[in-house]
Amino acid sequence: MELVRQSLHSRRRGLIGLLASGALLAGAVAASPAQAAPAAPAAPVVKNDTGQAGGRTHNDNLRSPLAVKQDAKRAKALEKRVKGDKSAQGKVAKLGKGQYVELEREGTDRIFAVIVEFGDKQYTGGAGAGAPAGTFTGPPKDGSTTDVTGPLHNQIPAPDRTVDNSTLWQADYSRAHYQDMYFNRMAKYYETQSSGRYSVDGDVTEWVKVPFNEALYGRNYCGGIVCATSKALVRDALAVWVDAQLKSGKTMAEVTAYLKTFDIQDRYDIDGDGNFNEPDGVIDHFQIVHAGGDEAAGDPNQGTDAIWSHRWSANLQSGGPYGVGVDIGSNGGLVSSSDVPNNPTGVWVYDYTVQPENGGLGVFAHEFGHDLGLPDLYDTSGNTGGAENNTAFWTLMSSGANIGDGGPDGIGDAPTDLGAYELFQLGWLQPQGKQGPFYDVAYAGKRSSHTIGSNVPATKKAQALFTVLPDKQVPLELGAPFAGSKMYWSTQGDELNTTMTHAATPGALSAKVNYQIETGWDYAYLEANVGGTWTPVATNRSTTSNPNSQNQGQGITGSTAGQWVDLTGTLPAGTTQVRFRYWTDVAETQPGLRIDNVTLNGTLIGTAESDEGWTFNGFVTTTGTEVQEFFNAYIAENRQYDGYDASLKTAYNFGFPTKQDWVETYPYQNGLLISYWDGSQTDNNVGDHPGKGLVLPVDAHPEFTHWSNGTLMRNRILSYDSTFGLERTDAITLHNPADGTTGTVASKPAQPVFDDTKTWWFGSDQHGATGSHPGRYQPGWYSVDVPKTGTTIRVVSSSMQGNSLNVLVAPK
Structure with a gap:
């Protein structure tokens, strides 16, 4: 559960200070999409420890x-x-032998x-x-x-309701x-x-x-x-x-x-x-x-x-x-x-x-x-004074769990809806009877029109629009070879069965290996061909343990923690060929197996530097720099003040240093919320990877608003106007928790068009770059850095109540 009172109780517990002091006044504005200013590259930022090593976790x-x-x-x-x-269209998907996953909770x-x-x-x-x-x-x-x-x-x-409404x-x-x-x-x-x-x-x-x-x-x-x-x-x-x-x-x-x-x-x-x-x-x-x-x-x-x-x-x-x-x-x-x-x-x-x-x-x-x-869709490092992202009050799986109805009796009892990403995860956008599915799919480079009903479930219209983009290409750094300029690599992916094979005689085999293989699920093998049958060879790195019925005998699994280590084994009598094999199941991709300096009976037979007689079936030689591809898409959903999303009218802010348990409320802007689903990321911890996350909202109005001393208003305030639509945004006036002074985020013009060739994320502003900007909140934590695919999503028209939006997806 996300830390609720991030400014007041941190003082009680002696956690990291969360808000810089200083008076709040007018909002300084950074470059906007209309100005088409280039995004400043993100400066190095101290990464927040969100891991669980040694039992430590902030999650x-x-x-x-x-x-x-x-x-x-x-x-x-x-x-x-x-x-x-x-x-993958049924309630249960079969991904491989004995590998199933439930896709619809009913x-x-x-x-x-x-x-x-x-x-x-x-x-x-x-x-x-x-x-x-x-x-x-x-x-x-x-x-x-x-x-x-x-x-x-x-x-x-019992709380004193004259000073505590939270x-x-x-x-x-x-x-x-x-x-x-x-x-x-x-x-x-x-x-x-x-x-x-x-x-x-x-x-x-x-x-x-x-x-x-x-x-x-x-x-x-x-x-x-x-x-x-x-x-x-x-x-x-x-x-x-x-x-x-x-x-x-x-x-x-x-x-x-x-x-x-x-x-x-x-x-x-x-x-x-x-x-x-x-x-x-x-x-x-x-x-x-x-x-x-x-x-x-x-x-x-x-x-x-x-x-x-x-x-x-x-x-x-x-x-x-x-x-x-x-x-x-x-x-x-x-x-x-x-x-x-x-x-x-x-x-x-x-x-x-x-x-x-x-x-x-x-x-x-x-x-x-x-x-x-x-x-969790919030940045979990924020639990102990780290970063914050823009998911904020938009979903139950972020600050939307902590929201109230604006009344005097506390916050946290009137959560907002789940977002479209979460509904899709649970199978709740799938068909019901003869109706549905309750989502549309568009494709980058193709023109299509769509009508999106409000996010309140049980609508007869689509509740979400997924725009599938070309796979995202991301550099993969495997590290340097053990020797020379190249090494062998198993490649990485799901449902692999890759090999590299060489003629061989019985005797002692050794190699340098460096691997990261899903422990207990995926395996690498050294195998010998004896009489036409491939047989696993025991090595100093192999195991017969078979916790998930995946080990086919003498498998190598786990990690060498980035280090090159010795692999040794003895090829049995009658061996005519030797091979390395890498086998993976249906999910959880790891970098796999790297091999260098293979010797047999003291003779070097594999350096990867030239053609040395190896036959490759999926294995490759590499310098250590490769490219990997990931699924990515835009998700559009219509957020209105209905159902549990009525609480979007009452987002809260702790803004009173003399009444630290007192909140004021302000409305989130109704309209079309567009998020970027990035399969190359596993979390939304923007403190670790500014501008990048698993699923983050695109801020339709990414202009920064500052306190008078140059520090930024926090993300969950500035995310309030993230929606695209046909109406001007609401102005909001809030108090600075450091000193109680007021400041206003001005009303902004309607933004009906999302164009991913424009810039919606900035790594710096006039006060500093991410990692060196004054105050806790850093420019690179806001919005999301989208790919430049030439895709546009336009709100064409809206019903009177806003519960139906007509949307056009088109190439620019």
Whole structure:
């Protein structure tokens, strides 16, 4: 879940300062598309650490290896779908032998939710490397709180509504409240988004109490916002619940039978039969609601010991259908304790999401969106003071989860709609009965007219327009050869089976290799031809481990971390040929295998510098510089103030230094939102790659507006007028959170035409370049740098209410 109060609570927690001080006044304007000024190249920028190395992460969507693989398969299939490939038009796509992916979420899923409060015990042990004994005792080192008790539920202080209109609060957070949240309010949200295709039901427990305080599960000891001990709350809360059920008189058989009612799906198709609607022994959708506030909302009571809302997998124990997980009712694994009951049920939990006691509909729907496979679309480095992009309030999977209705009782309870990209990911733009599909496809270089209904689902018109562009070509730097000017390369891609073959005799073979191969899924092999049969040869780099039934024997997988290493093996008696082979499955592309200086019995037989008798079937020689191609497209959607998008009228801003919990509201501009879908990117972290992202809105009015000291207004303010259309934009006046002074973004002329030969992204302005511009917000974080394909998208006309836009796609 995205950090909500990015200016005020950062001071409480001692995080990076998020807004530069200085008075706000008139907006200085940078070059606009009409001026056709060349985009300044982005200056070097300090990259924000969004990785998970060493357990450190600034992300709240922590995907398991199974989820990563599933997401890669879905991405490949959806690219095929939008191009019209018949193999990807059904509810389930077959991508290869035993490789399936579900493309349409339909029906009613069951959620099992446990609501949990905390005891007062402090965990005195450690949690492995980097977390010695004592890590979880006492208050956090950053001084964000001195409270080391609980919390119990219903202890969140009532906000003072004279100075706080942003905090959600009620006197009693009961089981009935969460039953309403999940199975009434969130169910209706997803029923609306899916046009009635999808909903949820299930059950919520009564409050259970784990023995330890929240510090064990929420403390940021690993250097990120979510650490591994957060998973232990899943195990401990379920163990306490199972124990309470048994003590109430239920038998283990009754408890187990009840848990199995939440296992109706094989969500990862573990058995590889393409049937996702069968039990697999694991709870389908598990949720934790914890007492107390959310670290993402700047909880002032538990500080950085508060748990940050997130999605992850509880891989604390070996065993179960997925190989790892938690046997519900047991207490084994990381930070285990005899203070937690131990009554294993044999039913497992793996995926989970966690939300706070006073979470609004937005955070519940957002985290569940992750559980359905949706990514975060905001820049996740912004959670700890990094960058911000322009997705902002346009989608539930960004700041749209945190938005309110403009009333006095808090923000985060009136989320905006999902965007067209997200609806497409879940299959909710596909045909229903005889109607649909609910998206149109256009192609660069071809003229076509389209009518786009509003983004509110259940329209009879197309809800989105995808304009497919020529594949994007991106340089690929493989690194230098081990020796000389060339090396051998397997090439990269999905469903490869590439080889390089040479005449050979029995004996010792060695080579230098450098590889990055999808661990446990894709493999390279050294093979010998004996009597006309190719046989895998054991090497010092190979393995017989076969976790996903992909290893054909003595496979080489994983990574050498960019280093050249020795490969050695012995070709058996009777060998007449030797070959290197690279085999990949249907998704998740890695750079593959590089080979140099191949020797056989001490004789050099492969340097890649000349024709040395190798026969290539897919392998190539390379200097290390290649070109790779990626799918890319524009996505156009009609955003109006209807349905959940009524909240676009009430985007918020924290602008009052003396009332740090007070928000003011302003409207986002209705109209045609055009985003660039770039298959060469895996996230929207513009701090790492300015101007580039997986799916980012094109700002129809990319002029910068500054505070008087030259610092930029933040992205989620300036993104408000990103839409194309036939009306002037609204002027807005807001306050600077640094000093409370006001400033205005002026009304701008209508912008009916998107022309991708013009410039919609700028890496610098008159105050500085990206990475050196005054203040936190950098020019290169705004809008998106689109390819110059000569494609135009024009809003030709609009219905009176704006719920229907006529759009022309044409070459320039």
